[in-house]
Amino acid sequence: MKRRIQCIDCHDSGYLIDRTSEFCVASACACKAHCPLCDGRGFLYEKQDGYEVVRECQCRIRPRQLQLFNEARIPARCDGTFDDFKARSQKMELAKITAIATAHEYRREHPSRGFVISGPVGTGKTHLLCATIHWLTLEAGFSARYVEISFLYSEIRNGFSRGQSVLDALQPLISPDVLAIDELGRGRCSEFELETIDELIARRYNTRKTTIFATNYLLTKKASAGGYRDPAQAQASHCLIDRIGERSWSRLNEMCHLIELPQETSDYRLNKARF
Ligand SMILES: Nc1ncnc2c1ncn2[C@@H]1O[C@H](COP(=O)(O)OP(=O)(O)OP(=O)(O)O)[C@@H](O)[C@H]1O
Ligand SMILES: [Mg+2]
Ligand SMILES: [Zn+2]
Ligand SMILES: [Zn+2]
Known part of the structure; x- marks a missing residue:
C-alpha cells in the first residue's frame, strides 16, 4: 500500500528546491524543523552487538547535504531526477541504469567508474548528469560539481584579466568526489581549449576521481587516423576523439563506461512542445 504523503510542500523529502536563480538552491522544509526521530536532540541510541551506541x-x-547540493551548481533548468527519466529504448535504459549505479554504488574509498553519454539534442543527457549529482549530494552526502564546458572556457578567460591562471580556475573542479562535465567536445577545438580539457581530465584521472560526461559527439567513428592537429579540421569532425584529442580520449576510455544513444533518438523538448 502507498504511504500517504504528510507534507504537500516537499512530498516528505524534507527539502525544497528553488529554481528562480542561475543554479538550484535547496533548503530544509519547515515540516522537518522539529525532528520526530530524535526529538530535536540530534542523536539516537541504537543497539549494536548487545550494546547501546549513540548515532x-x-x-x-x-x-551538510543541502550545502553540498548547493555547492554543486546544478543549473536551475535541470530539475530531472532518476524517477522521472523515461527510458524509451534499450540504450536509454542502459544509460539510466549506469547513472543510477554510479550514484548508488559510489564509495569514496573505492570510487566507481564514471560514464560518458553521447547522443543527439534533447535526449536527456544533462537530465541524467544532474540526477546523478542530485542523488550523490542530497541523498548520499558526497561532494560534487556540474560544469558546462563552454562556461568553463569563458570563466577561465575572464579569470585571466584578474591574474588567475588556468590551474586556479580548475582547482574547484579537481577536488569534488564526483564531477559532471557537460557538452564535452563543444567549442572551437583551439589549443587553449584542448590544453584545458587535457589538464582537467588528466587531473581527475591521476587522482582516480569519478567523472561523468555528456556529449553530442560520436563515440564510435574516428574521422582522422592520427588525430587532428589543426583546430579547423577538428572542429569540422563529429567524432569526440577528434575534438578532444587522443590523450583525453584514452583516459576517458579507462575512466568511464561509454554509452552512445542512437542518432534516431527523438528530441524530448520537441515532443513536449508538440503535445
Ligand atoms: N528520457 C527522458 N525522460 C524524461 N525527461 C526527459 C527525457 N529526456 C529529456 N527529458 C527532458 O527534456 C529536456 C531536455 O533534456 P536534456 O537537457 O537532458 O537533453 P540533452 O540530451 O542534454 O540535450 P542537449 O544535447 O541539447 O544538451 C529536459 O527538461 C529533460 O528533463
Ligand atoms: Mg544537455
Ligand atoms: Zn515538508
Ligand atoms: Zn533527528
Missing part, C-alpha cells in the same frame, strides 16, 4: 541522527546530517 548521529539524519537531521544533523541534512544541513
Whole structure:
C-alpha cells in the first residue's frame, strides 16, 4: 500500500528546491524543523552487538547535504531526477541504469567508474548528469560539481584579466568526489581549449576521481587516423576523439563506461512542445 504523503510542500523529502536563480538552491522544509526521530536532540541510541551506541541522527546530517547540493551548481533548468527519466529504448535504459549505479554504488574509498553519454539534442543527457549529482549530494552526502564546458572556457578567460591562471580556475573542479562535465567536445577545438580539457581530465584521472560526461559527439567513428592537429579540421569532425584529442580520449576510455544513444533518438523538448 502507498504511504500517504504528510507534507504537500516537499512530498516528505524534507527539502525544497528553488529554481528562480542561475543554479538550484535547496533548503530544509519547515515540516522537518522539529525532528520526530530524535526529538530535536540530534542523536539516537541504537543497539549494536548487545550494546547501546549513540548515532548521529539524519537531521544533523541534512544541513551538510543541502550545502553540498548547493555547492554543486546544478543549473536551475535541470530539475530531472532518476524517477522521472523515461527510458524509451534499450540504450536509454542502459544509460539510466549506469547513472543510477554510479550514484548508488559510489564509495569514496573505492570510487566507481564514471560514464560518458553521447547522443543527439534533447535526449536527456544533462537530465541524467544532474540526477546523478542530485542523488550523490542530497541523498548520499558526497561532494560534487556540474560544469558546462563552454562556461568553463569563458570563466577561465575572464579569470585571466584578474591574474588567475588556468590551474586556479580548475582547482574547484579537481577536488569534488564526483564531477559532471557537460557538452564535452563543444567549442572551437583551439589549443587553449584542448590544453584545458587535457589538464582537467588528466587531473581527475591521476587522482582516480569519478567523472561523468555528456556529449553530442560520436563515440564510435574516428574521422582522422592520427588525430587532428589543426583546430579547423577538428572542429569540422563529429567524432569526440577528434575534438578532444587522443590523450583525453584514452583516459576517458579507462575512466568511464561509454554509452552512445542512437542518432534516431527523438528530441524530448520537441515532443513536449508538440503535445
Ligand atoms: N528520457 C527522458 N525522460 C524524461 N525527461 C526527459 C527525457 N529526456 C529529456 N527529458 C527532458 O527534456 C529536456 C531536455 O533534456 P536534456 O537537457 O537532458 O537533453 P540533452 O540530451 O542534454 O540535450 P542537449 O544535447 O541539447 O544538451 C529536459 O527538461 C529533460 O528533463
Ligand atoms: Mg544537455
Ligand atoms: Zn515538508
Ligand atoms: Zn533527528
